[in-house]
Amino acid sequence: xxxxxxxxxxxxxxxxxxxxxxxxxxxxxxxxxxxxxxxxxxxxxxxxxxxxxxxxxxxxxxxxxxxxxxxxxxxxxxxxxxxxxxxxxxxxxxxxxxxxxxxxxxxxxxxxxxxxxxxxxxxxxxxxxxxxxxxxxxxxxxxxxxxxxxxxxxxxxxxxxxxxxxxxxxxxxxxxxxxxxxxxxxxxxxxxxxxxxxxxxxxxxxxxxxxxxxxxxxxxxxxxxxxxxxxxxxxxxxxxxxxxxxx
Ligand code: ADP
Numbered sequence: 001x002x003x004x005x006x007x008x009x010x011x012x013x014x015x016x017x018x019x020x021x022x023x024x025x026x027x028x029x030x031x032x033x034x035x036x037x038x039x040x041x042x043x044x045x046x047x048x049x050x051x052x053x054x055x056x057x058x059x060x061x062x063x064x065x066x067x068x069x070x071x072x073x074x075x076x077x078x079x080x081x082x083x084x085x086x087x088x089x090x091x092x093x094x095x096x097x098x099x100x101x102x103x104x105x106x107x108x109x110x111x112x113x114x115x116x117x118x119x120x121x122x123x124x125x126x127x128x129x130x131x132x133x134x135x136x137x138x139x140x141x142x143x144x145x146x147x148x149x150x151x152x153x154x155x156x157x158x159x160x161x162x163x164x165x166x167x168x169x170x171x172x173x174x175x176x177x178x179x180x181x182x183x184x185x186x187x188x189x190x191x192x193x194x195x196x197x198x199x200x201x202x203x204x205x206x207x208x209x210x211x212x213x214x215x216x217x218x219x220x221x222x223x224x225x226x227x228x229x230x231x232x233x234x235x236x237x238x239x240x241x242x243x244x245x246x247x
Contacts, residue, residue, distance in 0.1 A: 165196070
């Protein structure tokens, strides 16, 4: 579903990702855990194709690194649902309109089909009775649930979440994490990035540790769907390659 092959990303002199390889399969849940500046948002922006790797290849479904056509970009947008720490709702639109806009943007549904889909998504996040409220009239937790409705309304294969509980107090953070777990159980893959260990612990699935642009040794090893790290004995030179057989 998503594959990074030896991906490095530079912003000018700053090496934000350093030869990162990992993969996740359809329906998996993966958490990137690491401190601020580790490269987590860069991973997400490479997946959305907002930025391109300096080196290496990023594959999302059938999309590989490179410039996408407008049609490909639209299809990728349908494949991914995104949740941000700061919600990114449109303040001059109601909850209903925020979610409906996401349906209209992908342009797949007739007008008559938009409202039932929006209502279904709002039902799932428990916000149906707030559909006519503006974001300013909601609590932070409700805003994030509205953003989750917007992320899932097109039934994306993968939900990307960038520190989704960062702006929430404990009880609404718990609600949001339970909701993400349910979305995962219903079949969506989830990729969440966070600085918080308790967030990683609250979700099922693999935790990959990212620090200073590198995946920590063992993070991607021995887990379903991971590209196995080379088996190197402690202290052995990391670059030692096995001798070719039969030579
Ligand atoms: P995280 O999400 O883990 O906090 P980021 O992926 O945002 O980390 O950033 C990784 C590193 O790349 C940081 O040192 C950050 O300052 C740098 N960086 C991120 N985006 C840019 C940019 N657009 N220009 C220059 N440096 C950037």
